Amino acid sequence: MEQRITSLTTPSDRSNVPAFMVMDVMAAAERIEAAGGHVIHMEVGQPAASAPDSAILAAQMALASARIDYTSALGILSLRERIARHYRDTYGCAVDAGRIVVTTGSSAAFILAFLAMFEPGDRVAVTLPGYPPYRHILTALGCEPVLIETSSETRHALTGEALLASHRKAPLKGVLVASPANPTGTMMSRQALSSVINAAHDAGIRFISDEIYHGLDYAFPAVTAADLSPDALVINSFSKYFCMTGWRIGWMVVPEALVRPIERLQQNLAISVPTLSQIAAEAAFDGRAQMEAIKHSYLENRRILIEGFPKAGLTRFLPADGAFYLYADVSDFTSDSFEFAKRMLEETHVAATPGLDFDPIHGRRFMRFSYAKSAEDMREAVARIARWLA
Ligand SMILES: Cc1ncc(COP(=O)(O)O)c(C=O)c1O
Numbered sequence: 001m002e003q004r005i006t007s008l009t010t011p012s013d014r015s016n017v018p019a020f021m022v023m024d025v026m027a028a029a030e031r032i033e034a035a036g037g038h039v040i041h042m043e044v045g046q047p048a049a050s051a052p053d054s055a056i057l058a059a060q061m062a063l064a065s066a067r068i069d070y071t072s073a074l075g076i077l078s079l080r081e082r083i084a085r086h087y088r089d090t091y092g093c094a095v096d097a098g099r100i101v102v103t104t105g106s107s108a109a110f111i112l113a114f115l116a117m118f119e120p121g122d123r124v125a126v127t128l129p130g131y132p133p134y135r136h137i138l139t140a141l142g143c144e145p146v147l148i149e150t151s152s153e154t155r156h157a158l159t160g161e162a163l164l165a166s167h168r169k170a171p172l173k174g175v176l177v178a179s180p181a182n183p184t185g186t187m188m189s190r191q192a193l194s195s196v197i198n199a200a201h202d203a204g205i206r207f208i209s210d211e212i213y214h215g216l217d218y219a220f221p222a223v224t225a226a227d228l229s230p231d232a233l234v235i236n237s238f239s240k241y242f243c244m245t246g247w248r249i250g251w252m253v254v255p256e257a258l259v260r261p262i263e264r265l266q267q268n269l270a271i272s273v274p275t276l277s278q279i280a281a282e283a284a285f286d287g288r289a290q291m292e293a294i295k296h297s298y299l300e301n302r303r304i305l306i307e308g309f310p311k312a313g314l315t316r317f318l319p320a321d322g323a324f325y326l327y328a329d330v331s332d333f334t335s336d337s338f339e340f341a342k343r344m345l346e347e348t349h350v351a352a353t354p355g356l357d358f359d360p361i362h363g364r365r366f367m368r369f370s371y372a373k374s375a376e377d378m379r380e381a382v383a384r385i386a387r388w389l390a
């Protein structure tokens with residue numbers, strides 16, 4: 001489509017954020033499928049399973065019996081109380097329901113958190129490799145994302161030393177970490193997480209913890225930053241463990257002093273979060289047994305890849321502690337992961353995401369494989385990749 005851009009329609013500089021490369025891979029996969037090909041989807045971080053039955057039933061009943069009105073900006077109180085109970089049950093950690101804010105997925109939580117915590121021009125550290133929208137949302141809001149590289153010695157997690165080294169070069173206002181992380185799947189121990197939080201707090205750096213992959217932990221139980229500091233801001237979502245991506249529902253645990261500013265922001269930016277999704281989310285907690293079975297299936301998928309990839313020729317990947325990703329070093333085969341992803345899709349019909357999406361510095365050497373689909377798909381993907389690389 002030809003674009004007509006005049007002085008009246010020139011896009012703002014801040015809207016000039018990079019696209020998500022994974023979307024390009026998805027579009028190419030769709031073209032192959034439209035022509036009758038069978039693509040194995042390992043590109044998107046999306047569970048194959050659907051929401052818990054309890055959530056779907058609650059939504060159906062609500063549709064049949066009630067008006068779907070606005071809710072209060074912070075979210076339905078019984079949902080906020082249910083989330084607070086989740087912190088007690090899962091982590092043994094007391095969190096006041098008054099500090100829980102329901103959000104339109106964790107994506108909207110980033111916007112609210114960044115607006116409430118940072119001014120335009122503030123420098124906020126994120127790790128490489130890392131989830132691209134962290135950088136792009138910060139940029140769109142006028143903040144400066146500061147990229148800190150990680151290494152295998154720390155399981156690709158941030159350390160207090162690396163954070164302070166960056167802060168000494170130019171002062172940071174905030175830092176965001178994720179454990180389990182995307183794209184690496186690696187996790188931080190309680191000690192590793194608390195040492196970064198302490199280093200950040202001592203230096204006056206605000207701390208945000210993206211805990212969207214909590215529940216999908218295989219190496220050891222994930223630790224919530226809410227248990228380590230009342231000043232940390234925690235972001236979570238129903239998208240991954242509860243398989244509710246399209247319901248667009250998540251939450252935050254926010255420091256006391258930020259509740260009211262975030263409430264005012266949400267009132268103005270969104271009024272409230274979709275009501276039907278809030279009702280479903282509250283009931284989702286009753287579907288944990290069903291979700292645990294799905295988690296168990298990821299464990300089997302993970303085993304298939306960890307055992308199968310080395311036989312197929314992909315011998316180097318990061319520790320797959322949690323989430324549903326394997327981040328593999330493909331530098332024996334290519335120096336351009338984007339080209340590699342394109343060829344692999346065209347020639348094997350296996351779709352995966354080039355590391356460049358997550359890491360503009362070293363991402364050319366890596367590919368991210370998502371293992372949230374069926375075990376049969378995983379076995380077939382390993383077989384296709386093995387034939388292709390042979
Ligand atoms: C690390 C991480 N954080 C946040 C999100 C956003 O998820 P949602 O907005 O569906 O909660 C994703 C999605 O893939 C993710 O991988």
